Amino acid sequence: MPIIRIPTPLRSYVNGQGEVPVRGKTVAEVMQDLVAQFPSLRPHLYNSESQLRPFVNLFLGADNVKELQGLETPLNETDTLILIPSIAGG
Numbered sequence: 558m559p560i561i562r563i564p565t566p567l568r569s570y571v572n573g574q575g576e577v578p579v580r581g582k583t584v585a586e587v588m589q590d591l592v593a594q595f596p597s598l599r600p601h602l603y604n605s606e607s608q609l610r611p612f613v614n615l616f617l618g619a620d621n622v623k624e625l626q627g628l629e630t631p632l633n634e635t636d637t638l639i640l641i642p643s644i645a646g647g
Contacts, residue, residue, distance in 0.1 A: 559587050559632045562639045570598040576637075584615055585628035587638060601642070612643040 558578045563571050571577055577594065581587035588609070592599040602613050615622045616639040622630045632638065 558634060559636045559638060561587060561591055562637060564640060564642060567598065567601060567640070567642070570601065571595045582631060583628065584617075584622050584630045584632065584638065587632060588615075588628070614641045614643060615639070616641060
């Protein structure tokens with residue numbers, strides 16, 4: 558079962574977990590499983606049109622999935638997807 562690593566600012570929405578096991582064969586499927594498990598996380602990751610927010614970055618190893626096959630990037634059972642939201646400040 559793939560795993561998604563959750564950054565510290567979002568852990569309060571996933572019961573404090575740093576890693577969450579998810580089901581799915583693609584990035585899109587595991588992300589949908591993540592928000593199905595933790596609905597309060599959805600508004601932090603998706604906009605009102607159910608599109609992944611532009612500041613949400615997902616990495617498979619060292620590769621941003623945007624540079625692979627996007628949300629259709631296939632995942633193996635042993636893969637770890639890293640969720641990294643861009644945080645702006647000044």
